[in-house]
Amino acid sequence: MIINHPLLGPRDAAEFVYLGDASLINRPDASSDDAAQAFYEYLYLRDNPAGEHKELWYHEQGDRSWLVVTRNTLTHEISKVEIARDVARAAGGSA
Amino acid sequence: MSNFTFVSQPVLGGFKQECKGVSIIEQTKLGIVSVACPNDGDAALAASIQKAFGCSLPKVSGVEVSDSGTMRWLGLQPQQWFVLFEHSAEQGAPLATIKDELGDTAYCTDQSDSWVSLAVSGPLAITALERICPIDLHLSVFPVGTVARTTMEHLGVIITRTGDEEFLMMSATSSADSFLHAITLSVKNITA
Numbered sequence: 001m002i003i004n005h006p007l008l009g010p011r012d013a014a015e016f017v018y019l020g021d022a023s024l025i026n027r028p029d030a031s032s033d034d035a036a037q038a039f040y041e042y043l044y045l046r047d048n049p050a051g052e053h054k055e056l057w058y059h060e061q062g063d064r065s066w067l068v069v070t071r072n073t074l075t076h077e078i079s080k081v082e083i084a085r086d087v088a089r090a091a092g093g094s095a
Numbered sequence: 096m097s098n099f100t101f102v103s104q105p106v107l108g109g110f111k112q113e114c115k116g117v118s119i120i121e122q123t124k125l126g127i128v129s130v131a132c133p134n135d136g137d138a139a140l141a142a143s144i145q146k147a148f149g150c151s152l153p154k155v156s157g158v159e160v161s162d163s164g165t166m167r168w169l170g171l172q173p174q175q176w177f178v179l180f181e182h183s184a185e186q187g188a189p190l191a192t193i194k195d196e197l198g199d200t201a202y203c204t205d206q207s208d209s210w211v212s213l214a215v216s217g218p219l220a221i222t223a224l225e226r227i228c229p230i231d232l233h234l235s236v237f238p239v240g241t242v243a244r245t246t247m248e249h250l251g252v253i254i255t256r257t258g259d260e261e262f263l264m265m266s267a268t269s270s271a272d273s274f275l276h277a278i279t280l281s282v283k284n285i286t287a
Contacts, residue, residue, distance in 0.1 A: 007155045007156070007173070008155065008156060008243070010231075011229075011230075011245070012229045014229070014246065015229070015245060015246060061244070061245060061246040061251055062172075062243075062244050062245060063155060063171060063172035063173070063244060064172050064175075065172060065173065
């Protein structure tokens, strides 16, 4: 599988480490009243879609960037690759 | 009582080989410093590099050479660069060469002892490397002045193109012998 890195171009998936669902970026607010429930859902509840899935990949043997990769879990087709920091910042995060 | 003096030795004993038109030479006098900048500190660092070394800050995958021609800046990842320059143990700590000039605009770490460097060159160098390197090394895709960090035979490698048929390859000293074995074997297997 080839991941088309936004900065480096096409790279073999062997250079990357897979973490999981990209929703892990959206860490709940620990100081909110429903923090316990929010963290339970954040940690344990996952969608398992047959189709398009946004996921986190780490370019460990490359530029050490975190990426959000949109991949079809049925065909392995990768339709979008973004730098995770850009995704987090666009969503209002402080990364 | 005798006075002992420690003398640093090259990781691979100054390895040199010429085989099937591919030359492999260990680079034994290379100072390597890692330079990282704070968040949004790229512009300040670029200014201090321009002033001190007369070159601009390379983008990721890019290489810039100082105006003296002796120092190479490799763009390894966002906000991090490796600086390579000729350096021998008698000249003191390699870190001072960079750190004193950049001041507070960068975080500098001496990496000289962590990497083994091999200059691989010759008309068939690319034939040897294409067996182990997952990066497309064709001149049109990976021209002179390009750097990439990747794996070869499961070893992390930084590869820079220094000439049309010349590459500088760096890998961890802890697995230097395996790295050398991977390259020499790939050269040996050239059938062309």
